[in-house]
Amino acid sequence: MRCPVCGGSCLESAAEMIQQREELFLSCPACRDTILDKRSPPSFRRKMPCAACGKRPLDEIIADCWTIMAEEGDLSFTAPVMATGIPLIHPGVALTAPPHLGNTSMVFLSRSVRHEAAERIVAEVPEIKGVVHDNGLVPGIAEKDETLQTYHTNTRCAGCDVRANIFETMEAPVTVFMQQSYAHIEYPRGFDPKLIATATNVIRHQPEVFVDPTCGVGTLSITAGKYHIPRIIMNDAWGYAAYWAAINLEINRDALGLDHVKMHIAYPDVQKAPVRTEPLKVADAFGDDTHYEVWWGDMNRLGTVLTDKVCLTAIDLFNKENRHRMAGIVHQWKNGIGGEVFIP
Template sequence: MHCPVCGHDCVTDARALLTELPGRFAPCPDCTGLVYDKQSPPPDIDAAEPCPSCGKRFIDEVFADIYRVMVGEGDLSGAEPLAAAGTPLIHPGHSLQRAPYLPSRSLVLLSRSVGDRAAARLVAEVPEVRGVVRTGAGTPGISDTDAAPMMYTLLAGCDVRADVFSTRRGPVVVYKQQSALHVEFPRGRNEKILALEREIGRCRPRTFVDACSGAGTLGIAAARAGVPHVICNDAWYAAACWTACNLQVNRESLGIEEVTIHRSYDDLRSRPVAQDPLLVATAAGREEVHVYQGDLRLLPAVLPPEIDLSALDLFEKADTGKVGRITRAWQARVGGVIFIP
């Protein structure tokens, strides 16, 4: 599938990705790897080469390689601990029982310290690195439609990666551009999905609205659970774009016959924060799904009547006053059962 960030085939359908997942990060009988102390600099030894049999390398060896490149370019002094190089995000992300052995192009590096020259070298010289992102203060996305959007900087390669989340009906695959959307790495339990499944079990909804959809995890999980009509919305362009993309990725397991994309990635990026809801994508089949980009406070104008269940996963849940105002307004205009994941 065409990747909107780099133009290559970074995005594959869920079936293909899940088929190779069980052994993707497992060592072969010939693999070896040293475990390094993350709170100390790596030892002054030559970097291990990928396994000649399977091409994988233990993650600590890969990170030591990353660290040495950053020291060579002056981004680190060599006195910092190994963990100072940054945060590794594997592709695809899923719950692991032990540290992974990485195949080629399976890691996106998030780092506050990395510079342009080191990033280019990492993608060119470290075979496991698929993309390098320089992070900053805050979290990618928006806290409100009148707030300045926040993005990290993709320095080299491609930062599109997938996460695999478990649901009662089976796994869902969620792709995202990591410089534009927050990290939501899968663990053994996903409390938001569990909350959604509890509400679906209680309400038996025919229509579900995820008013702050992010990359579409809850909406796709609701469709996977058999909710006939799902509506996803987010004011942030990257969230709406990747929700639409993830409908295509998961279409087989969702029983979707066709996904129609109404707005391209470049079109959405040209207006990164939307007010009035704009239809981004529609999906038809066993389930019907609509994806919008817009302010959730204006979304009721385009919603069908009799919404049974809504999720309001607001970015800043700590602001209880704001959450209360939005929830009361939604209840008055839309009705149905509301829950905050």
């Protein structure tokens, strides 16, 4: 499968990544450890990768970004390392030590970076596959906008910003890809309460039909799918989530026992208008005794396309601390759709 953003091979290595995930970012005996003081400018310039394993410590890569950004005028020469930006390791895995990175293993997010420095970073720092300008707002549909009309994105400046996270679960690991400019930052911690809540509820209720109406890039549904649910219905109003959720079914196809995933939309459809109210089907995926659907639309309209009696629904919204609002949403779902509901 070609990467929909860059046309390259970003998505092709999923099985290999999972297999190697434990040693991917470890140092070798010949590696140096470099830990910078994040409150000062870096104390050195460019260093060569380890001759034995070809990796470099994360802080040396950040120092390279700092140097290029300072040379291009995006940072002052007295700026501390921590002003550079946020490294997002690819694939994201729970780390036990400061990581050592090989080529194309990080997307770099920065509030200060501009186009020229971004181009140079991708060209000159081989560990970095893409640079994203952080516009300061969480990408996606604005939380408080009930009409779904306002949304935010970050800006891809150079390279490809597609990256993956690998979440450990009680079953096989779950790998989800996303385009970072259009996704909120999520990172596996090794202990992920939402995934545990999902597995626990699925085991308890043994649903015939599971609905994930705010599915994001599909992490919870793919976790649930490890427990052999006959029907799974995924949905998101944010097209950059729904599209990647469908791609992630393809990525996890073997682990989910799916024979094939049929896409009904293309990436440019999402780019044209990323938010939808009326549900549009993004993909069907079929296995021997399973059928997944991915929809793109407002969760409050999803009832119009549900054909089976829903047994279990996971409602995963931001701001779930607002208990009054969450209670209202759960109440409305139970009245309109029915079945059990949990908030992971």
